[in-house]
Amino acid sequence: MGIFRWIMGVLLALTAGGSVLCFVLFMMFDINIWIERARSLRRGAYLTALFWFNIEIWGRVVYTLIHWT
Numbered sequence: 001m002g003i004f005r006w007i008m009g010v011l012l013a014l015t016a017g018g019s020v021l022c023f024v025l026f027m028m029f030d031i032n033i034w035i036e037r038a039r040s041l042r043r044g045a046y047l048t049a050l051f052w053f054n055i056e057i058w059g060r061v062v063y064t065l066i067h068w069t
Contacts, residue, residue, distance in 0.1 A: 001059065008052040015045040 019041035026034035 001056075004055065005052075008048060008055075012045060012048045012052065015041050015048055019045055
């Protein structure tokens with residue numbers, strides 16, 4: 001799970017950071033393509049975070065069921 005956490009953490013950081021950067025560019029230059037990209041990357045960040053959370057929870061459920069005594 002350690003490798004999975006690192007991969008998901010990096011993906012989450014990249015998508016969230018990209019979203020913030022695109023939003024800042026939109027605020028500076030008022031070009032609509034940047035707000036569209038920021039929204040798209042924000043959705044990617046939400047998707048990554050929820051997928052990560054889901055795998056962590058269900059991974060623990062499966063682990064508990066397998067090692068039930």
